[in-house]
Amino acid sequence: MERFDAVVIGGGPCGATAADDLAMAGRKVLLLDRAGRIKPCGGAVPPRLLEDFAIPLSLLVARATEARMIAPSNKAVRMPVGDGFVGMVDRDQFDEWLRDRAMGHGAHRRTGTFERIERSAEGMAIVCFRESRGGELQRIETRSVIGADGARSGVAREELPGAERVPCVFAYHEVIRAPRHDSDVYQKQRCDVFYQGDLSPDFYGWIFPHGDTASIGVGSANKGFALRDAVKVMRDRNGLEGCETIRCEGAPIPLKPLARWDNGRDVVVAGDAAGVVAPASGEGIYYAMTCGRMAAGAVGEFLDTGDPRRLRLARKRFMKEHGRVFWVLRMMQYFWYSSDKRRERFVTMCEDPDVQRLTWQAYMNKKLVRADPLAHLRIFLKDTAHLLGLAPVRA
Template sequence: MTDTSIETPFFDVVVVGGGPAGATAAERLARAGHSVALIDRAGRIKPCGGAIPPRLVRDFDIPPELLVARIASAQMVSPSDKRVPMPIENGYVGMVDREDFDEWLRQRAAAAGATRFTGGFKAIERQDGATLVRFQPAGKGEDGVPERCIATRLVVGADGARSAVGRHSIPGADKVPCVFAYHEIVRIEPAAKDADYDPVRCDVYYQGRISPDFYGWVFPHGETASIGTGSAIKGYGLRPAVERLRETAGLASAETIRREGAPIPLKPLKRWDNGHDVILAGDAAGVVAPASGEGIYYAMVSAEMVADAAKAFLATGNAKALATARKAFMREHGRVFWILGIMQTFWYRSDKQRERFVSICRDKDVQRLTWESYMNKKLTRRDPAAHLRIFFKDLAHLFRLVSP
């Protein structure tokens, strides 16, 4: 039951979850003149490699000081331990620490006018035509802190994969396929002195012993690094897998600063809204790229589209406007997600396939087009001859006409 002795404030929008999606949606809506409440759990840090493309830095005005590293290349490691370098020409991959990055985004939302609340989402209730968001405020002896309620016209669920807001309101939100990811943030020095480690290189391990259906990573974060892996296989031992990865990377002795784990969705939900007063964004909407697991950019882009849909809904009262967010996202990025989903299904299913996948990454056309697409977040359409060459090389690998 809600404690009605505490005054129930009203906001145009309540955003549940203060990660990149939630903070971006809150900032955009507050900047447009709407009253916005942003609710986020205390001490929440998502396990994440922290990679962001230059387009995100440009489009979302991210200050350079938030980048803890600028990656100049990747190293793909096959099951047989073959190492394929993939240098980045005319660009970089930015790395952020989610603890600092997410808080900066929340502060920007507050500076735009959003009101921050710290606590955990409990439920959505509807009374006398009003939508109420119930949450448990953070504080000492939380059991003794009464729950609070906020009245609103619209709830934006940006509370991560298997979103509580989504499960509460959107049919099918509890059935999104997920990879469970786990990583350890480690202090690099002095362990890196004896390791095959480069502070401006991301290492990606395509090895069944690290993950039977995903990949492992070592991503530099300046003085620290993220070392992790993921799997959709229930019961797979992620901690032992990361121990093996650290041993393989020569970083077993590195000091562990923190450990984090969370599900990562790998398919956009078929519906993001309930046709009434709830819409999802970011991981809650399932917008993490298959194969790569990249989520920060897509979370923030989805939040922009959700904010645009929310503004239209608030202006007109027409709940059909909420469905435009997913349509806009899929129109812009659906083809990329479809291609990456096929890649993951085919190339990650066995070590034989992973060996061939890493072999393909040696190709200069593959490298150039991959990085161009990543940095600009579009499938590059120029140089059709390069695409044709890649197509025939892929066929050769598919039909075992070449050795890996």
Template sequence: MYDVVVVGGGPSGATAAEDLARSGHSVALLDREGRIKPCGGAIPPRLMQDFDIGEEQLVAKVNTARMISPTGRHVDIPIENGFVGMVDRKDFDPFLRARAEAAGAVRYTGTFVRIDRDKKAKKRWVVYRDKETGEERKLETRLIIGADGANSRVARDEIPGGDKVPLVFAYHEIIAAPEKNDRYDPMRCDVIYDGAISPDFYGWVFPHGGTTSVGMGTYIQSVNLKEATAALRQASGLADCETLRREGAPIPLKPLRFWDNARDVVLAGDAAGVVAPSSGEGIYYAMVCGRVAATACAATLKSGRITDLALARRLFMKEHKTVFRVLGQMQDAYYKSDSRRERFVSLCHDVDVQKLTFEAYMNKKLVKARPLAHLKIGFKNARHLLGLVRETHV
């Protein structure tokens, strides 16, 4: 019998499994494998530091972010005092799973089916369909971490409201990267705020060394993701680059109200809804969520108090609730129309905005050391929203 079965082997599930195994618990990691999540692949230095990710895992280092408006205006924001690392999920996720296994987690490959319980005997089993044989098998366990992504079957079956998460539908194409030119820079991430590409989110061109991720996301199901990405490639001068693979998946942009069932299950990662609004950043928050889920399980196993499962959400929100709220407000304010997107890109020209934005991104905290700058940004933000600022053309 396992102390914990982790369902899902992405960054969140693999991190939870590794943490629990290193703390001496018996852990099973169930993953279906063969699926690559569409992802720009950006990871900040804070992630590399907190989760011991070496530079050998990076496929590129980015030193500039370019924000592009609907009319083609752009502003280049330098990343001072460091870089943003880029990973390719087809390699990064297997690395994390292998590290969890090396720490002592036992790997199983298959698809989650359900959780069976014997109330009298106080036993439970994770039932899964083995990938190789197609047969149903069982893993007996004391606790379960559901880290099986957006549209999580664990969340749907076990958590109140687990089937009602608002989702962005994301799609990207991995293409062979061109040589550096006046439109493409292998050390720059381009973020495109254009209703013709995405009516309510954004498109991206993110370098991955010898390849590039080109994609977009939207809440609107009627949008043709492939056509929008083709338009983005054409606009970015990347239409003739070889397409190596195509990937699509839903991405949640709002944390669930409940992460545990007050019995034996706690969620982590996309299953819990921890993708940052506005930016869509998920890898760092997924790994943090996996860590706090592991902490909650360890506390529950030690104390015997099932209420300790609620520690996962409490610990995460204590650290990141404010950032999520501010990013959500920014998305609500600026992603509604192209005129708003124009004002947002104009706001990004401001040096105070640039510095505080990247300080927050790199360190994962809203910086409190410069209150005057925060006041200035609030004032500038209001003027841009009200259309009182003349647009800056670049």
């Protein structure tokens, strides 16, 4: 049986990044990924991701220079990005490029579906998978496993008690052929975000430009909510009903990090499998890749020392850097997404110049902005007034 230092299960941005980092460090690593799987995703990436992970600009299919927030009343608030931009990628192309890069740096790659982890007589992990449905069970021996197999992770469910209880938003989107010309309802450099209860009772809907295509999607934690119907309504309202549908995708997206990411032995989970998606925004690509890098670092230290406690460092380091942002976004989602009345006030708040400036700074840099305490105080006071219904809602 072939033996590896690490097996990474899942070849999305998280798993591909982890495999690439381990291969670059000289580890013998296998990347195991299912065939034909594309996650429903708006595809937005901040400039910091391009810099941190050496992503070429050629992978961007569009650059959005503003966002437009649409309230339940159809009031629209423009939020220009300023000097920066929001990069847009197509996950079909982007994920495959990341996997190819990992292979180019020495990672081995197999296509198959994970089934379970067994143990050898010596206690080594044996990853079991099938290359095709009904195919022969394959076994690979490894010193460590990174589970990057997405929400409802099979690795997490098998190795981490309680992992199946992570709260999720269910997302669905349709990739369409984009209109050839800009109009009031669609522009190739604008991300539209819809905070309307009939499109999503507890999250939001989106129309994101992808160059020649566009992503139109919605998310909701309400299992009875008809996501496909909501997307149809959104397309009809915005004159996109006649555009060719290229593909449709749906999946659960976790919105709370797991309390523990490792099994205390030889397995650590990362990315969606660890619950690492930003609340309120649902942003996941940057955080998934960051998480994959931290998981690879923790596994590397475990391989060097043999101390399984090093695996805990992945979660510890991630939460130290991003935990406060996640907490703020979770509170924001809890307060502002709970009713159309609050969503209306939330969109009104987005008109505020301080809100726009600090929001984009935080997005670009992936950390809370501390340099302007007076701006934070103004936002806090306005936020409180809106929450208590004391501030006017302008049409």
